[in-house]
Amino acid sequence: MPTIRFTKEKKEVQVPEGANLRQEALKAGVSLYNGINGYGAKLNSIFNCHGLGLCGTCTVKINKGAQNASPMGFLEKLKFKGLPTPDPMLATVNALHYIGNEDTLRLACYVKVNGDMDVETGPEFNVTGENFFS
Ligand code: FES
Numbered sequence: 015m016p017t018i019r020f021t022k023e024k025k026e027v028q029v030p031e032g033a034n035l036r037q038e039a040l041k042a043g044v045s046l047y048n049g050i051n052g053y054g055a056k057l058n059s060i061f062n063c064h065g066l067g068l069c070g071t072c073t074v075k076i077n078k079g080a081q082n083a084s085p086m087g088f089l090e091k092l093k094f095k096g097l098p099t100p101d102p103m104l105a106t107v108n109a110l111h112y113i114g115n116e117d118t119l120r121l122a123c124y125v126k127v128n129g130d131m132d133v134e135t136g137p138e139f140n141v142t143g144e145n146f147f148s
Contacts, residue, residue, distance in 0.1 A: 016082065019132045020044045035083070035125035035133065036065050036072055046072045046122050048136025050107050055136075065123040067093070070108045072122040075137035080118050082129025090124045111139050 015028045018038060027042045039046050047058035049071075063069040070093050076083055094112040112119050119137070 016127050017130045018042075018127060019078075019130075021077065021132050021134050023135070029127055031128055033127045034065070034123065035074070035120075035127055036122040038127065039074075039122060039133075039135070044135060046074065046135055051138055052136070063123075067121060067123055070121065073108060073111070073137065074120055074122045074125075075115060075118050075134040076120055076125075077118060077132045077134055079129055079131030080120075082127065082131050083120060084124070084126035084128065086120065087124055090121050093121060094119065107139055111137070 016031055016033075017026055017028050018035070019026045020039065020042070023044050025042055025044060027038060029038045036046060045055070045059065047055060047062055049055035049058050058069075058071040061069075062071045065072075067089055094108055115137075122133075122135075
C-alpha cells in the first residue's frame with residue numbers, strides 16, 4: 015500500500031494503489047483548497063469543482079515520488095498552460111507557477127497514487143523571489 019505524506023500537515027496515510035489523491039486528502043482531513051498563498055482559501059473551499067478537473071484550486075506539489083503518480087493528462091497540462099477557468103486569476107497563477115515545476119506540480123483530483131509520495135498542499139507562489147523571472 016502506498017504511503018502519502020502531507021508534509022505541511024505532518025500527516026501520513028496509507029492508501030490503496032491507484033487511489034485518487036484528492037479523495038484521500040479529504041478523507042484524511044487535509045485541506046487542498048488553500049488559495050493563492052493563503053488568500054482566497056475560504057472561497058476556494060466552497061467554490062471548487064469537487065474533483066471534475068475544471069477549477070485548478072486543488073494544485074499540489076509532489077516533492078518526492080512524483081514518478082509514482084499517474085502521468086499528467088492532456089486536460090491537466092492544458093490547465094497549467096492557461097486553459098480558461100471560471101477564475102482567470104487562478105488560471106494565470108497556475109500557469110506561472112507551473113514554469114520550473116513541470117515535473118512536480120499537479121492537480122490532486124487528476125492524480126492516481128501508485129507509490130509513496132510527499133505532497134505539499136497549497137504550494138506557495140513566489141512572486142518576488144529570484145526564480146520568478148528566471
Ligand atoms: S478540484 Fe477542481 S481542478 Fe481539482
